[in-house]
Amino acid sequence: MKNLGYYNGEYGLLEEMKIPMNDRVCYFGDGVYDATYSRNHVIFALDEHIERFFNSAGLLRIKIPYSKEELKEILKDMVKKVDCGEQFVYWQVTRGTAMRNHAFPDTPANLWITLKPANIKDMSEKAKLITLEDTRFLHCNIKTLNLLPSVIAAQKTEEAGCQEAVFHRGDRVTECAHSNVSIIKDGIFKTAPADNLILPGIARAHIIKMCKKFEIPVNETAFTLKELMEADEVVVTSSGQFCITACEIDGKPVGGKAPEIIKKLQDALLNEFLEETKEE
Structure with missing residues (x-):
C-alpha cells in the first residue's frame, strides 16, 4: 500500500481510517506530534524525535501509553508495511477520548501514526x-x-x-x-x-x-x-x-x-x- 494510518493499534489506508468524534483533538487540539522521514524503510534521527515527542507530551502532562522503545518499535514496524521506502513519518498523541470538558479526562491517551510517500527536498533550491x-x-x-x-x-x-x-x-x-x-x-x-x-x-x-x-x-x-x-x-x-x-x-x-x-x-x-x- 502507498500510505498507511494507525489509531490505537488499528491500521489501514489513510482515506479509510476513522476516529471517534470525542477524541480531544477534535475539540481542543489537545495533543502533541512529531515527524521525520524514512528512506529504505529506515526512519531518520528517530531517537532524537522520540525524545522531543516525550518532552512535549510531558510539558502538557499527557501520559504516552508506551515506553520510548515500544513506540520506536511500532513506528519501525509501520514503515515496513508500506510499499515505498521513502516516507513522511508522522505521529501524534492526544489526551484521550471523552465527552467535551476542558479539564483532563481520566482516560488513556490515543496514538495516531500516518505514513505517506515523500522525499526530502532538494537543498539547491x-x-x-x-x-x-x-x-x-x-x-x-x-x-x-x-x-x-x-x-x-x-x-x-x-x-x-x-x-x-x-x-x-x-x-x-x-x-x-x-x-x-x-x-x-x-x-x-x-x-x-x-x-x-x-x-x-x-x-x-x-x-x-x-x-x-x-x-x-x-x-x-x-x-x-x-x-x-x-x-x-x-x-x-x-x-x-x-x-x-x-x-x-x-x-x-x-x-x-x-x-x-x-x-x-x-x-x-x-x-x-x-x-x-x-x-x-
Whole structure:
C-alpha cells in the first residue's frame, strides 16, 4: 500500500481510517506530534524525535501509553508495511477520548501514526520568504497540535508566492511557520536560542553539530530583522529540508554571499542522512 494510518493499534489506508468524534483533538487540539522521514524503510534521527515527542507530551502532562522503545518499535514496524521506502513519518498523541470538558479526562491517551510517500527536498533550491509578527502563545518549545497561527502564516506565504514565513516578536526573529531560521554573517552561524519562543528543531541541532565539526563558530543568541536582511546567508532548516537558503525576503534580495560554507554544510547533512538510512 502507498500510505498507511494507525489509531490505537488499528491500521489501514489513510482515506479509510476513522476516529471517534470525542477524541480531544477534535475539540481542543489537545495533543502533541512529531515527524521525520524514512528512506529504505529506515526512519531518520528517530531517537532524537522520540525524545522531543516525550518532552512535549510531558510539558502538557499527557501520559504516552508506551515506553520510548515500544513506540520506536511500532513506528519501525509501520514503515515496513508500506510499499515505498521513502516516507513522511508522522505521529501524534492526544489526551484521550471523552465527552467535551476542558479539564483532563481520566482516560488513556490515543496514538495516531500516518505514513505517506515523500522525499526530502532538494537543498539547491532557493526559498522566498515573508516576515510576519509572531502572535503565537509563549510555549513554542512544545510541538503542540494547536497550529492555527502557522496555518494562517502558510496561507499568507502561498498567497505571496513564497515558500516560508519568518516570525518575529517586535524586532527579534524567532523561527519560521514550520521550520527554524538562522543566519551566517562574517563566517559565524547565528541561530536563536532554544528557549520557549522556538521549537528546538532536530535539523537545527544537526546543522549546529556540523558547524562545530567544521570549526564554524556558532552563536546561539537572538538576532534582529535588520541582521536577517543583512546576513551573508539566511538558512531555513527542518526535517524535510536540512539546509535551504533564502534568496528573497519581503521582495528584497538576501544572502548568496557564503556559498562555500553552505555547500559544505549541505553535503555533510545529506551524507549523514544517506548513511543513517542506507539499506539494511
